[in-house]
Amino acid sequence: MRLTKIITICTLLLLVSQVGAHALEILYPADGSYVSKSKYLVIKGGTDPFLDGMSIEINGVKSDVIDLTNEAYRQSFGDMLVVEPTFDPGQNTIIVEGFLRGERMAVARAEIYFHDRYDESPPTDYRREQFHLPEREAPCATCHNMSPSQADLATRDPRKYPCSSCHARMLAKKHVHGPAGVYDCTYCHDVESRPYKYQARSGDALLCLECHDDKAEDFKTSKFMHGPIEAGMCLVCHDAHATDQPSQLVMPAYELCSGCHENVVKEPHVTRGSGGKPHPLKGVVNPAENGEELSCASCHDPHTGQSAALFRWGVKSRFSLCAKCHDK
Ligand code: HEC
Ligand code: HEC
Ligand code: HEC
Ligand code: HEC
Ligand code: HEC
Ligand code: HEC
Ligand code: HEC
Ligand code: HEC
Structure with a gap:
């Protein structure tokens, strides 16, 4: 195990020393930085000479050689290659190899950290990566x-x-x-x-409430507030730009809620102790909402409530909640 590691390192050193002269560069994310969204990997191949192929390896998973011989590509993008990477959570080793007529000409390498969890503080031995700095944009x-x-x-x-x-x-x-x-x-x-x-301008609720003033009003008049709302965290659940979920949710409601409330989905919920089957929490039609799937948010308001359990519709008791869907 250790031996293979050493051999890998030696091979890499060898590669670097052979080809160090070429200007192949990983511009973003830069070596030693962390990113929270895995959007782009920006590579500059260098022009002396232009490379005609590159391969990208992330944590040992290597792509085929990407063919850059196309003249139209060269005209539009010059020596730039921009791809959408899939980083693993945590540490990532990125290795880019550059080729000319099948011969390896250059290697660039970056150690980065993919920090995609809001319930975990960012790594202290990596610096936060941001793109829009003058030298990056140049x-x-x-x-x-x-x-x-x-x-x-x-x-x-x-x-x-x-x-x-x-x-x-x-x-x-x-x-x-x-x-x-x-x-x-x-x-x-x-x-x-x-x-x-x-x-x-602001990471959170203050910014959102500038336009969503009905929500600001709701927060003022409700007796109970959901934990993340109290903390001003809208973006744990919503994306400010675009998503494939309704209501700009970052993921389907069931997954979103159970991510923070694991215990709820591990034991019977709603009808616990009453013997029969556990109450469904997804995968059936919600009778109170025409045709939509039942989810956590069918019974709980994600933002506020008039009861500690944040029942929907401002409902205060269990009994009135059940009545919204049963025995109508
Ligand atoms: C030689 C010209 C050229 C240079 C230099 C260049 N780009 Fe581009 N880039 C393009 C073209 C052309 C497009 C396609 C634009 C379009 O579709 O409107 C593009 C598209 C992109 C995209 C969108 C990719 C996608 O598929 O959505 C990103 C991101 C990008 N460039 C980043 C960069 C960054 C960052 C730099 C500087 C580090 C850079 N580019 C330098 C020509 C260039
Ligand atoms: C040349 C391509 C390019 C253009 C043009 C561009 N961006 Fe970016 N931007 C990037 C890249 C690359 C990143 C880093 C990767 C990512 O997160 O998408 C980035 C990141 C960001 C970030 C995250 C913070 C940071 O600095 O990393 C924000 C916010 C942003 N861009 C806003 C904008 C806005 C607003 C505009 C238009 C006024 C804009 N960008 C124009 C390429 C570009
Ligand atoms: C309603 C406010 C809002 C609008 C409008 C908005 N953004 Fe953002 N954007 C944010 C917030 C908030 C963040 C997260 C910043 C943070 O985490 O510090 C963000 C983050 C980003 C990022 C970083 C990557 C990511 O996905 O988090 C990019 C890139 C970006 N915005 C580009 C844009 C572009 C381009 C537009 C216009 C098409 C735009 N934004 C419109 C609020 C907005
Ligand atoms: C510049 C004004 C503005 C800001 C700032 C703003 N929004 Fe919005 N938001 C809108 C508009 C306009 C719509 C679309 C109209 C609608 O459906 O209410 C919308 C729609 C939404 C929706 C979907 C509503 C639905 O019924 O599907 C959500 C969720 C949302 N915004 C959340 C946020 C969050 C979270 C923030 C803060 C990151 C934010 N908004 C910041 C103007 C804004
Ligand atoms: C715990 C997750 C969560 C948080 C945090 C959260 N929301 Fe929501 N939000 C939802 C869900 C789920 C919906 C879907 C609508 C529903 O079923 O009630 C929603 C719907 C919305 C809507 C559209 C429908 C409506 O109720 O008007 C707006 C606007 C909105 N949220 C704004 C915000 C703002 C602003 C914040 C921050 C102050 C925020 N949300 C924080 C989960 C959340
Ligand atoms: C970012 C983490 C997070 C997410 C996502 C989240 N919650 Fe919560 N939730 C909390 C925290 C923190 C509290 C307050 C502390 C507590 O009582 O556990 C809370 C409290 C609650 C309560 C009140 C608990 C009680 O003791 O009465 C309910 C009900 C609830 N959440 C439902 C939901 C639903 C439904 C969703 C999805 C729409 C959701 N939560 C998503 C963190 C989260
Ligand atoms: C059919 C309605 C319904 C659905 C669906 C539902 N709940 Fe509940 N939930 C309740 C009721 C009823 C209570 C009990 C409140 C009480 O007795 O005070 C409760 C209590 C809670 C509590 C506080 C007490 C506890 O058990 O920890 C949390 C947190 C919670 N639910 C989260 C969720 C999450 C997360 C989901 C989705 C995975 C979900 N609920 C789906 C009705 C529902
Ligand atoms: C938002 C709508 C909704 C609310 C509120 C709700 N339920 Fe349900 N309940 C359902 C759906 C949907 C089913 C599944 C029906 C089916 O499988 O056809 C169900 C099934 C059940 C079942 C199993 C019945 C069977 O034959 O499988 C029981 C028991 C039950 N609910 C009790 C309750 C209780 C007690 C409450 C109040 C604490 C409650 N429900 C609140 C929607 C709801």
């Missing part, structure tokens, strides 16, 4: 508009909007959030923020 400016003017940002034409050339994919989902769908990105993202541009 190599993109020949082809992308990296200094949009107010007029550029005022356009509502998706194809001309300055963020689209790179971020259009994030809106290619079934349900697009209102302001993101009309390309009002800078309502929430600050063009002037430094050192990183486009920081969200």
